[in-house]
Amino acid sequence: MCPELDENLKIVTAGGQVLMKAVGSPAVRNFIERLQPLLTLHGHIHEAPGHVRIGRTLCLNPGSEYAEGIMKAAIVNLERDKVKGHILVSG
Numbered sequence: 619m620c621p622e623l624d625e626n627l628k629i630v631t632a633g634g635q636v637l638m639k640a641v642g643s644p645a646v647r648n649f650i651e652r653l654q655p656l657l658t659l660h661g662h663i664h665e666a667p668g669h670v671r672i673g674r675t676l677c678l679n680p681g682s683e684y685a686e687g688i689m690k691a692a693i694v695n696l697e698r699d700k701v702k703g704h705i706l707v708s709g
Contacts, residue, residue, distance in 0.1 A: 619666045650675050657694065657701055667706060676701045683708070 622630040622639040630637045642660075650658055650672045660679040667681025667690065680690040688708050695702040 647672070650677065656699070657696070659692065669704065669706075676704070678704060678706070680706050680708075 619638045620641050622637040624630050642662075646658075654673050654675055656675065658675055658677045660677060661682065667679055669676060669678050671677070678692045678694070680692045682688075682690050690706065690708045692704055692706050694704045
């Protein structure tokens with residue numbers, strides 16, 4: 619997710635709130651929905667750290683703060699056939 623932009627590349631707002639828009643790859647989402655891997659790791663949309671489930675798949679994006687020199691990552695605890703837990707960290 620990232621802020622929606624108008625035709626002049628200005629951030630779109632409604633009721634004083636920034637409107638967010640899904641900007642991930644439709645092909646990647648289709649792959650996840652179709653094959654349902656246990657875990658996917660993402661990092662292209664730097665402004666959108668977080669996690670979401672798509673079916674059984676846990677999708678993680680630690681985000682980033684390159685300009686500030688802060689490295690972000692995900693620590694994932696895997697068991698045989700499941701993600702037991704995860705945490706997003708920075709340093």
